[in-house]
Amino acid sequence: MDENRETPALGRRALIARIGWGAFAASIAGSLAAGVRYMFPKALDEPPSKFKAPPPDTYGVGSVYAVEENKSFILRDAGGVFAMSAVCTHLGCTVKHMDAKGEFHCPCHGSVFDKDGTNIAGPAPRPLPRLDANVARDGRLEVDTQVEAAKDYRVPVDAGRG
Amino acid sequence: MSAHSLMESLRCSAIYRSIVRRGPADNDIDRSLAITSNVFLHLHPVKIRRHALRFTYTFGLGGITTLLFLILCVTGVLLMFYYVPSPERAYRSMQDLRYVVPYGTFLRNLHHWAAHAMIVTAALHMARVFYTGAFKGTRQFNWVVGVILFVLTLGFSFTGYLLPWDQLAFWAITVGTNMAAAVPLLGGMIRYALLGGNIVGANALLRFYVLHCAVLPALVFVFLAVHFWRVRKDGGISGPPLPAEVPEEGPPERLFATTPGRSYALVALPREAPAAVEESRKSPEDTVLTYPHLLVREAAAAMVVIGGLLLVALFLNAHLEEAANALKTPDPAKAPWYFLGLQEVVSWSTPFIGGVLVPGLMVLALLAIPYVRPNSVGVGVWFHPARRRAVIAFTIGLVLNVLLIVVGMFFRGHGWSLVWPWSN
Numbered sequence A: 001m002d003e004n005r006e007t008p009a010l011g012r013r014a015l016i017a018r019i020g021w022g023a024f025a026a027s028i029a030g031s032l033a034a035g036v037r038y039m040f041p042k043a044l045d046e047p048p049s050k051f052k053a054p055p056p057d058t059y060g061v062g063s064v065y066a067v068e069e070n071k072s073f074i075l076r077d078a079g080g081v082f083a084m085s086a087v088c089t090h091l092g093c094t095v096k097h098m099d100a101k102g103e104f105h106c107p108c109h110g111s112v113f114d115k116d117g118t119n120i121a122g123p124a125p126r127p128l129p130r131l132d133a134n135v136a137r138d139g140r141l142e143v144d145t146q147v148e149a150a151k152d153y154r155v156p157v158d159a160g161r162g
Numbered sequence B: 001m002s003a004h005s006l007m008e009s010l011r012c013s014a015i016y017r018s019i020v021r022r023g024p025a026d027n028d029i030d031r032s033l034a035i036t037s038n039v040f041l042h043l044h045p046v047k048i049r050r051h052a053l054r055f056t057y058t059f060g061l062g063g064i065t066t067l068l069f070l071i072l073c074v075t076g077v078l079l080m081f082y083y084v085p086s087p088e089r090a091y092r093s094m095q096d097l098r099y100v101v102p103y104g105t106f107l108r109n110l111h112h113w114a115a116h117a118m119i120v121t122a123a124l125h126m127a128r129v130f131y132t133g134a135f136k137g138t139r140q141f142n143w144v145v146g147v148i149l150f151v152l153t154l155g156f157s158f159t160g161y162l163l164p165w166d167q168l169a170f171w172a173i174t175v176g177t178n179m180a181a182a183v184p185l186l187g188g189m190i191r192y193a194l195l196g197g198n199i200v201g202a203n204a205l206l207r208f209y210v211l212h213c214a215v216l217p218a219l220v221f222v223f224l225a226v227h228f229w230r231v232r233k234d235g236g237i238s239g240p241p242l243p244a245e246v247p248e249e250g251p252p253e254r255l256f257a258t259t260p261g262r263s264y265a266l267v268a269l270p271r272e273a274p275a276a277v278e279e280s281r282k283s284p285e286d287t288v289l290t291y292p293h294l295l296v297r298e299a300a301a302a303m304v305v306i307g308g309l310l311l312v313a314l315f316l317n318a319h320l321e322e323a324a325n326a327l328k329t330p331d332p333a334k335a336p337w338y339f340l341g342l343q344e345v346v347s348w349s350t351p352f353i354g355g356v357l358v359p360g361l362m363v364l365a366l367l368a369i370p371y372v373r374p375n376s377v378g379v380g381v382w383f384h385p386a387r388r389r390a391v392i393a394f395t396i397g398l399v400l401n402v403l404l405i406v407v408g409m410f411f412r413g414h415g416w417s418l419v420w421p422w423s424n
């Protein structure tokens, strides 16, 4: 310790200066944080994630029904009806159904998905997700584009009847 | 009164003199003052090395890029008088510009082609700086500032691209923001902040508009100021090393010491000593007065660029596709040409590799160039033989970029499949 020193390590002036700087830094940091948070709105005016489509038994076996507004397909195979996203898992373009081959092609970077949505060519890393679907009270099919369903999920065609 | 004598009497008027505080620039003192006493011109030094005047050294590329940026600011502000950044009205503003606003097409064309040209000239400017070793020595950091300016320019294009709200715009931004989402950990947040939500919609359009018309111009102006300031502080633009300094036994009495490496030695001249001017002309730097030598060259280049741009804007219309349709991706959906190389890479790889890693590494590599092997070999000489390997490496990168762009432009057809250009 320095014997000659008359003031303690943290003198009154230094302490006040420190509090001052601290308060200044805190207020700047707080404002910056507020500014960042400001860029993330809490409520959005975006279309709802759920939509309704005709009842399950209206689709012919093997048919592909495109719901453009909701970027989805509704398909029916031997096991039942299921909904599938039309948003390419690569970078989000909307895939097109190629009637001839039954495949789905993405125009942006050439990904190809087979009739179940499995990625078979191009850069897409994952299959087209299957979407959660249920039969609503009115008998129509209700699909939620935000909820992914299991790979083999299907709505039985006679569901909701009787 | 002839036009000439009218000009003369104007020049003698008290008002003119109050603005321009010097005599007619018919002597070197007033020519120096023409530069130093003008707020715009004093970006330039009073004298520059004769070497710096050579058109084939710089091809005027930095200056032309600056001019294009200024043209973009003027035409951009004019477009803002009609453009409304909302999904309902954006595309309609573009149609209004085309069909009802007098010279609307012309102005949009000017902005459009100047934007494309600016990307080209900025890239060529960067290549010039590389090939002449102009980023070495004191100029390391100015290369970094240049890379930042280039990235900002691409940011201008990316944000400007969305504004017409046509199909091209909509899908380019859909893909671009999904690439941003591939950033590890923060990706989703970045995308949300860019779009102001989860979809390319009203919030996204407004955000891109504000970035394009306020944030990016402000940033570019700041970095341009730094860029120019550094050019001055680094001793003017680069050139080959000066010939050996004046020998010790050279003329002993000089009015001004010559300071090699600085091109602004001559800032003020005592009126009685015109000899000093002659003296410094013979300095090892071999300098000439900026006014008129550099200024007339700049004016000539500006006239050619402006003339060419006007011609293009008169005869070539900027594209406008169908209005944005979130339900239908056009086939093929192509990014603007300067991003086609990236689109090509993305089409072979995951969004992370093609959209984040490759572009990120490219920018990092550019930033690192002046620091990997700091030396002053070959400054001021195009393709200096001692830099063979560096020149070859940079050229490979450049050629690869151009090749990918060419493939994307001409060899990609429906569903992004490889096609021959003539089979479409």
Ligand code: HEM
Pocket: B069, B072, B073, B074, B075, B076, B077, B079, B080, B083, B108, B111, B112, B114, B115, B116, B118, B119, B153, B154, B156, B157, B160, B161, B162, B163, B164, B212, B213, B217, B318, B319
């Ligand atoms: C202060 C400067 C600028 C302002 C105020 C401005 C403003 C605007 C406005 C209002 C539009 C929408 C109208 C239109 O699309 O033509 C636009 C479009 C655009 N801007 Fe800018 N801009 C500026 C600078 C730049 C720069 C430096 C670049 C790129 C190097 C650029 C690239 C673009 C592009 C690519 C478009 C789309 C043009 C099209 O195809 O129509 N802008 N800008």
Ligand code: FES
Pocket: A088, A089, A090, A091, A092, A093, A106, A107, A108, A109, A110, A111, A122, A123, A124
């Ligand atoms: S977005 Fe579909 S392949 Fe890239």
